[in-house]
Amino acid sequence: MLWFLLGPGPSMNRDLAERVRGNRVCAVSNAYEFAPWADVLVANDIKWWKNHPQAHQFAGRKFTANQISGVERAKPNTFGSLSNSGVLGLDVLRNLGATRVVMLGFDMHGTHFFGPYTNGCTNTSAKRREVHKNQFAEWGKRNPQVEVLNATEGTQLKCFPIVRLDEVLHS
Numbered sequence: 001m002l003w004f005l006l007g008p009g010p011s012m013n014r015d016l017a018e019r020v021r022g023n024r025v026c027a028v029s030n031a032y033e034f035a036p037w038a039d040v041l042v043a044n045d046i047k048w049w050k051n052h053p054q055a056h057q058f059a060g061r062k063f064t065a066n067q068i069s070g071v072e073r074a075k076p077n078t079f080g081s082l083s084n085s086g087v088l089g090l091d092v093l094r095n096l097g098a099t100r101v102v103m104l105g106f107d108m109h110g111t112h113f114f115g116p117y118t119n120g121c122t123n124t125s126a127k128r129r130e131v132h133k134n135q136f137a138e139w140g141k142r143n144p145q146v147e148v149l150n151a152t153e154g155t156q157l158k159c160f161p162i163v164r165l166d167e168v169l170h171s
Contacts, residue, residue, distance in 0.1 A: 001096075001100070002023065003098045004023055004026070005028065005086070005102070006038070008105060009110070009152065012104065013034065020102075020104070021037065026040040028041075028086050029048055029085050031105055037059075040062075040063065040089075040096070041058045042074070042089040044083050044088045046068060048085075074091050078139050084131075087136055094146050098146055100147045101149070102168050104151050108132070133156070136160070137159035148160040
């Protein structure tokens with residue numbers, strides 16, 4: 001079962017989200033702004049949910065590894081409350097039966113498509129981004145039954161095969 005996982009990196013935009021509309025889609029944190037029609041929204045940070053109250057109105061299923069009112073807890077999950085939201089998204093999609101996941105917007109350098117957070121949420125430091133990259137790599141090793149492809153142009157996340165979105169959409 002194919003899913004698209006949309007991340008909030010600098011490369012994410014509305015046109016990219018629209019290209020995968022009509023497929024199964026999971027948005028990670030602010031990526032839901034470009035895909036309010038997505039099936040799933042995942043954000044692990046308690047502060048993110050607090051500082052984005054409009055996200056609680058998202059019509060699809062909402063997941064976190066933390067205890068947040070109105071948001072489902074992702075179980076099982078690989079790194080619990082220490083998971084970055086993208087890896088938690090992979091956990092959720094695996095739990096929902098995904099056998100193939102195509103990632104978009106996972107640049108893993110710089111900031112977000114909207115720039116740095118200015119609403120009290122924490123911006124990811126370069127050191128923390130390396131921890132996140134390692135979490136993705138470890139997730140891949142622990143979950144070989146799920147094929148993960150990264151279609152993010154210019155990505156610094158190299159633990160999954162890199163593909164072009166057109167290749168996936170036309171295969």
